[in-house]
Amino acid sequence: MRRFSVLAMLVLGLAPLNAQAHAHLLQATPADGSVLTEAPASFMLLFNEPARLTALNIQRDDEAPQKIGGLAGAASARWVIAAPKLAPGGYTLSYRVLSEDSHIMSGSIKFRLREP
């Protein structure tokens, strides 16, 4: 019992040493949930640490996802990618990044483009 109490104290004592993990999206343009009246010229993704953007797809409503190319390059915390021509509708921009620690992280941003 005493052995386990000592171990429990040791484990709880580690809490202040909290480690941060993986690349997380901090900010995106267009922002998640935004409604636009003008088609964006580019997409911007800002992560908390440098990461390699390995896939970016845009899907309009129930249409098939469209791959956005030109992602090759070194790791970066801020990515700006030219947007394809967009028609009014609801969009999902989904991405995949490779973190510095080799984890693959994915996420998506939803926005709506209205008729001007």
Next chain:
Amino acid sequence: MNPDLLSVVVRTLALAGVLQAAGAAFFVVLFGPWLLRSGQRIRRLGYQAALAGMALLAAQQWLRGARLADSYAGLVDPALQRLAWGGSGGQAAWLQLAGLAVIACGLARQGRAAAGVAAAGAAIAACAFALTGHTSEHAPRALLAPLLCVHLLVVAFWFGALLPLYLCIRHEARADAVALLRAFSGVAGWLVPAIGVAGLALAVMLIPAANTWRAPYGLLVLTKLGAFGLLLLLAAWNRWWAVPAMAAGDAPAAPRALRRSIAIEYLLLAAVLAVTALLTSFYSP
């Protein structure tokens, strides 16, 4: 099946292959003198697990290309395959492949020296996981990496011993099998609690806020902890009821009951490996 789902299945099997091969090597080096009739079968089990683990690890890395691309096109994309096999994840996979090759070489031969070689390969294969993921990049690495190594070495010892124990109960004379089970229980009683302590310490250090325990990452960690508690109960039942019943020799069904209990333990641990594959593939604290 999408690449993410297939990747989790392959990662689960790769984890099982690596830990089974490493655990069989530890079992042979620790309990070799007791393995009078089952030694060759256990070495063959470890050898085959090492070869299967190598194939599954290669498949896992190949599939990373598809995960990076979010489509199977990534399997044939040279740039994504370079990323999949490079970085800390690639280094860990290459080191694990080397460790598994050493295990296979060690278990292909008889004798103490060969068993020692296999155990060294097992330590390499198990500890290579610490080269990638949270423990490779984030402070305080000096604490995270050793904790993960302890966690994985003992998991390999435990998970990898279950099938060898099953084979021993089946093929060794009852008195020899009981002596081996008692020796194993003696070692496991000291080592297995370290899985929970190291795992919990890692979770406490990696989980940044109390509400993360209610997020998918925290819930999967809690699932692992719950399964660990259940496994400890099963192991205690084996140690304090099933093994003494087998030793007494008055219950002819005792060896069968113990084999069944070990099989349930194996399936539960395999389920924990699937949860681990899911956790480490998709979620972040």
